[in-house]
Amino acid sequence: MAGDPYKELGVSKGASADEVKKAFRKLAKELHPDKNPGDKAAEERFKRVTGAFDLLGDAEKRAKYDRGEIDADGREQFRGFGGGQPGGGRSGGFGGFGGSGGRGGFEDIDLEELFGAFGGGRAKGGFGGGGRGQDVRATLDVSLEDAIAGTTRRIQFSDGRMLDVAIPKGATDGQTIRLKGQGTPGRGGQAGDALIELRIQPHPLFKRDGADLTMDLAVSVPDAVLGGKIPVPTPEGTVMMTIPKGSNSGKTLRLKGRGAYAGGKRGDLLARLVVTLPETPDEDLVRFATEWRDKRPYKPGR
Incomplete structure (x- = not known):
């Protein structure tokens, strides 16, 4: 039986949707298995936090929970009939995540990736039956001069693959470049994409x-x-x-x-x-x- 989802995320019952999402992102990055390999306690907490967000991140489910119509596991509550009956609960267990480049997958967690691994139906493609593979993420440091003029840079992912990334003329800090089909292979479907976030480095003069x-x-x-x-x-x-x-x-x-x-x-x-x-x-x-x-x-x- 899951605990109070509000307590799991550390937010009040009056928290806005943005506050709920912000709290979840913070905890997910801290507890992500890539950051805590072999830590069963962190893994279990990660499951609970994800389950709490699966409930509170859905406006309809949250409203039902607040009215007492479903419990923290998403099961309907039948008052006066001797106990609850399962219905609408979450599916899926603790799954693995596709590799990512840059500094490690846990640093650039995407909500779609999280729910692709945990069920919940929020991802465009996950580890369920056939479907699109996961996107992978990486960051690429770019000089101010290269961002202004444009160039091509090579990046290496954690699985050893090398890809050439075209930096467009006039690139901006935080801009994401999508490389189609360069993510995790799909199971019976197309591969995910590689998402490269550009970080323009400080300049010694400008x-x-x-x-x-x-x-x-x-x-x-x-x-x-x-x-x-x-x-x-x-x-x-x-x-x-x-x-x-x-x-x-x-x-x-x-x-x-x-x-x-x-x-x-x-x-x-x-x-x-x-x-x-x-x-x-x-x-x-x-x-x-x-x-x-x-x-x-x-x-x-x-």
């Missing part, structure tokens, strides 16, 4: 702000005072940018269309100027600054 990129750009004192053209690095190579005369540190210049992508549109590159002195002392500059300070004193920002 920072992301939506579709825009920001950076600090060192500028010499002469270029800041006199203006001129200086080279500026971008994700697609160096370009020349005009520095206006009398530019101070903190001034931001914009290079249109040189940023990242978001929502299908490309942003800009924003270069924040940082007026920089020579790394080694320069006697002429010291002499000039000394004379300037004596003859033309001023206090910045006042």
